Amino acid sequence: MKLTVIAGARPNFMKIAPIIEAIRKQVEKGIDISYRLVHTGQHYDKKMSQDFFDQLGIPEPHSNLEAGGGSQAEQTAAIMVRFEKELMENSADLVIVVGDVTSTMACSIVAKKLNTKVAHVEAGIRSWDLSMPEEINRMVTDAITDYFFTTSEIANTNLRKNGVENNRIFFVGNTMIDTLLKQIPNFRKPTIWDEALLQPREYFVITLHRPANVDQENELKYLIEEIILNSHNLPIIFPVHPRTANVLAKVGIEAPNLYMIEPLSYLEFNYLVRYAKAVITDSGGITEETTVMGIPCMTLRNSTERPETCTIGTNELLGVNPKALKPSMESLFKGEWKKGSIPELWDGKSAERIVSHLVHLFA
Incomplete structure (x- = not known):
């Protein structure tokens, strides 16, 4: 199984780090799985990008599309043009996108038009506020995604209401929390x-x-x-x-x-x-x-x-x-703030669940 993993902006990096680690663990078990990491360059400032790769142990991308800067339309277009070339030269069985940034939507569209399956990590979340660019990115991505990896039952419900079948929805938890729990000792x-x-x-x-x-x-x-x-x-x-x-x-x-x-x-x-x-x-x-x-x-x-x-x-x-x-x-x-608790499956094992599901799906 050949995967292409997309990262573009700061929120993505915390989400892909544990996924790549989980892929490596499957490789060590002898599972036939490989990945190609593509950085779109949406965030190109060192503090917004490179520091995260260094600190979270994310390997150097196989490709950097260097599509940062410009308006949202210009950035979307640049990512799509450059990722299309990347994917045509390096075919994949599945493109994994995470979150809700411009790169998420742009790469999903390109992949589907090249008849490549798409998995969306953090699928189904909604603010219902169309003034937010991220909400549009979520809606477009989820409209064409093949496999939906979700962080909550609320997200599952949102997807079902849009007609997504249960066998394409995988409630796995939150990969961002995987990274947080792993890195707390290193703060x-x-x-x-x-x-x-x-x-x-x-x-x-x-x-x-x-x-x-x-x-x-x-x-x-x-x-x-x-x-x-x-x-x-x-x-x-x-x-x-x-x-x-x-x-x-x-x-x-x-x-x-x-x-x-x-x-x-x-x-x-x-x-x-x-x-x-x-x-x-x-x-x-x-x-x-x-x-x-x-x-x-x-x-x-x-x-x-x-x-x-x-x-x-x-x-x-x-x-x-x-x-x-x-x-x-x-x-x-006054000390009256609520204590709160931790949502279900936000336990540091979300990425392992994602990759296990993918191994099963593509077996």
Whole structure:
């Protein structure tokens, strides 16, 4: 069995690392399985890409399409043109895509048009918000996928409602959590820890990159000011996404307890998350990591494609109105935040299940 594994952007790297490790274990058992790792180059910044390969032990890609930059349409087109050539020159029995980034959708389309089967890892999740590019990527990918590997029963239900047969849905858990659980012992203290004199449970971590939160200067300034106002003067560590940095440069916001820093590597960022009092974010993946690590999380979005992090985990969906932060922060400081628990099959063995299913399917 010949597999082509696609990675394109930061959220993908944590998801493919355990899959590649699981493939290698099958090879060691004598199973006839091989893979080709294709990096689309969607994220080309070192902190957003190469550091993750280094720290997570991901081997050098067999091919880098170098399709970063440009508008979403330009990037989609570049990935499709270059991946078509790649797949025609290196045929596969199955193309594995993960998550919901541009690369996921673009490579799925190319594979299907070349009559190659597609497996989607993290299939079926939905925010029902079509203003999010990721939601469109999910819907398009799932519309043409052959095998669906899911993280929750909610995702399974979404797929069934779209007419996907049960024998193509495989509830395996969350490969992102495979990586998290494996790497917790390797987390690294970032330099900001000593520079800001941080103490466990005595600081906040924030990440912002969604258009609704960062595209408008005044709205972004208001949001950050509201976080500062309700922080009880605890340090606020803000690794700034490149998208957000462009807007922040025009805002000029400052506060003694606000530390705006460069993006961190995976091991450094999750060290901060593990010991934070809480995380304030508009990311989806971070809400999964905070749930497993038991860290309070406030999500500044109107919807989430990972509702289990709210119903089972430590996450709360606050919406995009900054005023929603005050009562949540008050609840946090009163010690009233929910404890949460870990969703089913988020146990570090998801990738092993995926590869076992593939071996069976292609036997």
